[in-house]
Amino acid sequence: MKQKLSIVKIGGNLIEDTARLSHMLSLFSKMGGNKILVHGGGKKATEIGNKLGVEAKVVNGRRITDAKSLDVAIMVYGGLVNKNIVAQLQAFGTNALGMSGADGNAIQAYKRPVKEVDFGLVGDVKNVNTYGIFQLLQAGFTPTFCALTHDGKGQLFNTNADTIAAELAIGLSNQFETTLYYCFEKKGVLSNVDDENSVIPTIDSKKYDSLLAEGIIADGMLPKMHNCFYALRNRVAKVCIGDDAMLREGNSNFTTLTL
Template sequence: MTETLSIVKIGGNIIEDHEALSLFLEHFARLEGYKILVHGGGKKASELLHRLGIAPKMANGRRITDKATLDVAVMVYGGLVNKTIVAQLQRLKVNALGMSGADANSIQAHKRPVKEVDYGFAGDVDGVNSKILTTLLKQGLTPVFCALTHDQKGQLLNTNADTIAAEVAIGLSATFETTLYYCFELNGVLKDVNDKGSIITKIDSNSYKELVSQGVISHGMLPKLHNCFHALRHGAKEVRIGNLGLFEKENTNYTSLVL
């Protein structure tokens, strides 16, 4: 029987809220089986950039990562946020290991090519080192990935945390039965953004296309669901999107995505 693995990506609004983060980590600690946590930290990075007198730059909803922004991202993602989460998980008896993609060559990427926009030191994932991650998991460790990868030439790259979570789920799907969780402040994918109770409980490939054409899925939810179906098409068993209720066995108020 194939062993199960949960890959959980935590949203920025939960990271920003001390109480919500503590509650999330308690839920994560109780998750059975093997597990991996993935986080970003964009809001905290933007706050530090402002304090340093550096204006954050965005294009098409994505951060432009120049050298100064990359330095801040490394400090915030790989330092402050990552080690705070790791310390809290250790308190909860989870033997967490804070990681970037450069650690143990676990996630390789390349600098995003310049097309209409130069995103700077933004990385697009090439591959995941499933062998080393499997070894860590089998040794009882729980990897906690920040939103940083590397190009194997000494360059760190700022990489979307949703994408990292999807690629890790894909990379480990040959060894484990992987379920990918996107946990944020909303109950799931909503029919009406103004009605938090209008949860779409199940989306498959066909209904996804319809929801996009109807404009129900748009803006920031589009790239998230793109990552979801990319993961499903390449080996992930299921993707779930929702709030902390995702981890309550009796709860059905979340969005489940399947092919």
């Protein structure tokens, strides 16, 4: 029987809310078994970038990363946000290890090909070093990944944190029974965006198509849902979307995705 692995990705709004982030990290620390945390930090990168005179450029909800923007992302994701999270996890008794994709050659990527838009120094994942990450987990560490990857030739890339979480879950599904949690400020996928309690408990492929057609799933939720079903189609056991309460044992008020 495979060991279980929980991979939790936390969103930018949670990272910005100091009290809620602390609560979420406390719940994460109480989760049993093997676990990995993945975080972004785009809002903080925008804030710091503005102070440094580096304006954020976004097209269709996705960030364009030039050389100066990448410098900001490295400083904020890999430094400020990552180390603050790692320090808090240590305080909660979790032996976290802050990582980018370059550390331990954990996640290699290639520059996203130019189609309608040139996203610049944005990487799409090519390979996950599952053996190396497996060894860290077996040694009792909790890898804590920021949204940076590398090409193996010295170039770092900005990479979507939702995608990193999905690729880690897929890559490690041979060794583990993997559950992927997308943790953000909402209780789950909502049938009515104006009603915080209108959580859709379960979404399968057919239901997903229906919600798309009705326009209930739209905008920023689209790439997240794409990553969810991409993970499920590639042997990830379960995918869940909800707020920090989702990580509390016994709570069932969130959205579970199935094929």
